[in-house]
Amino acid sequence: MAEKKIPYKIYLEENELPKKWYNVRADMKNKPAPLLNPGTLEPMKAEELEGVFCSELVAQELDNDNAYIDIPQEIVDFYKMYRPSPLVRAYCLEEKLGTPAKIYYKFEGNNTSGSHKLNSAIAQAYYAKKQGLKGVTTETGAGQWGTALSMACSYFDLDLKVFMVKVSYEQKPFRREVMRTYGASVTPSPSMETDIGKKINAEHPGTTGSLGCAISEAVEVAVKNPGYRYVLGSVLNQVLLHQSVIGLETKAALDKYNIKPDMIIGCAGGGSNLGGLIAPFMGEKLRGEADYDIIAVEPASCPSFTRGVYAYDFADTGMVCPLAKMYTLGSDFIPSANHAGGLRYHGMSPVLSQLYDDGLMRAVSVEQTKVFEAAEQFARVEGILPAPESSHAIRVAIDEALKCKETGEEKTIVFGLTGTGYFDMVAYEKFHDGKMDDYIPTDEELAEYRTHLPKVD
Numbered sequence: 001m002a003e004k005k006i007p008y009k010i011y012l013e014e015n016e017l018p019k020k021w022y023n024v025r026a027d028m029k030n031k032p033a034p035l036l037n038p039g040t041l042e043p044m045k046a047e048e049l050e051g052v053f054c055s056e057l058v059a060q061e062l063d064n065d066n067a068y069i070d071i072p073q074e075i076v077d078f079y080k081m082y083r084p085s086p087l088v089r090a091y092c093l094e095e096k097l098g099t100p101a102k103i104y105y106k107f108e109g110n111n112t113s114g115s116h117k118l119n120s121a122i123a124q125a126y127y128a129k130k131q132g133l134k135g136v137t138t139e140t141g142a143g144q145w146g147t148a149l150s151m152a153c154s155y156f157d158l159d160l161k162v163f164m165v166k167v168s169y170e171q172k173p174f175r176r177e178v179m180r181t182y183g184a185s186v187t188p189s190p191s192m193e194t195d196i197g198k199k200i201n202a203e204h205p206g207t208t209g210s211l212g213c214a215i216s217e218a219v220e221v222a223v224k225n226p227g228y229r230y231v232l233g234s235v236l237n238q239v240l241l242h243q244s245v246i247g248l249e250t251k252a253a254l255d256k257y258n259i260k261p262d263m264i265i266g267c268a269g270g271g272s273n274l275g276g277l278i279a280p281f282m283g284e285k286l287r288g289e290a291d292y293d294i295i296a297v298e299p300a301s302c303p304s305f306t307r308g309v310y311a312y313d314f315a316d317t318g319m320v321c322p323l324a325k326m327y328t329l330g331s332d333f334i335p336s337a338n339h340a341g342g343l344r345y346h347g348m349s350p351v352l353s354q355l356y357d358d359g360l361m362r363a364v365s366v367e368q369t370k371v372f373e374a375a376e377q378f379a380r381v382e383g384i385l386p387a388p389e390s391s392h393a394i395r396v397a398i399d400e401a402l403k404c405k406e407t408g409e410e411k412t413i414v415f416g417l418t419g420t421g422y423f424d425m426v427a428y429e430k431f432h433d434g435k436m437d438d439y440i441p442t443d444e445e446l447a448e449y450r451t452h453l454p455k456v457d
Contacts, residue, residue: 243276
């Protein structure tokens, strides 16, 4: 009975909101490989990156040494509108599964954008405004990042141009309209508005697009328009830094009740949610203070970790961005039109890629129909309709809890519930109507994409 003293929702007080971001790179023995200039194959210098990104964000991107970086007060004040977010004990799910495992989830959907993306969006908009820029450009897949950034840019009175992956633009019109409500212009990608978009459309007629395509278009527009910079919602070091507020809050909430997780699970597309959730726990692991089983969950249709290669590759399909060393399927890989739009990126964060390559975390891939089965099961017992991306973590959390049922182990599982799925009802409809498939790329297809990787010694 004493176990029930742990509340369903563990909230931190407002004064317990993190005042510093945690930079896991400072504790990494093997630092993530530097971004390379695609022309010279030399590490990118700050002045080169500042032509695309905001200056302060470039400094954060290149900082491998400072473990903690102050969060500006303006950003802390904005965070207070929706943070700290709750850590929830999934009592109902545990009971339904009949598992001895204890399951917790960090819920990041308690804001209008519906996801964790606002944590970095407000930071990037703040630095753009501080630099005196007119506006920013970006890409978005499922739309959570575009929605979050439109809110942040509206708050700081910045112009925003969004290139939204075409399949998501068509499947999720209401997400698009939220962005427009906050003042953003939204263009389906690949478009005919950029040179790169025209080239991609010519080479891949009728393509449904990819995050790599949308990134290329957004960068082109940023570079060609004075007073604009490009911002990215995942993958980059700076984004994982901002998202560390998720993990810092999670750890503080667990520490309140002397709870030590055995397993930490997060969905993985580019890496922002996963990197943020695991940050302080991975820091303990790197410093030899504790050990955790950390699991990245990705779609079987876009399996960067589980079937990709660790190599330098372009961050975008148009091959205009710097080269990043990461687990990648190839920058011209365009995944099937699955419904986890935020997980359709061909590569993975260089930070997470290095940690994975060092054996400090593991990865699994899951099929789409199994993901939606888990999403529906979770919604029926926990009362939250989860986003398809988040549901990848739910799938594996359930699987691990059922393993505990078989073995009798009382493991403590923590997973990230990155956001809500109320704009994803077309996907749920296809699942319910039996029209959802589980396309998985063949070895031959992936091998062909790998032949296009840049040659880097």
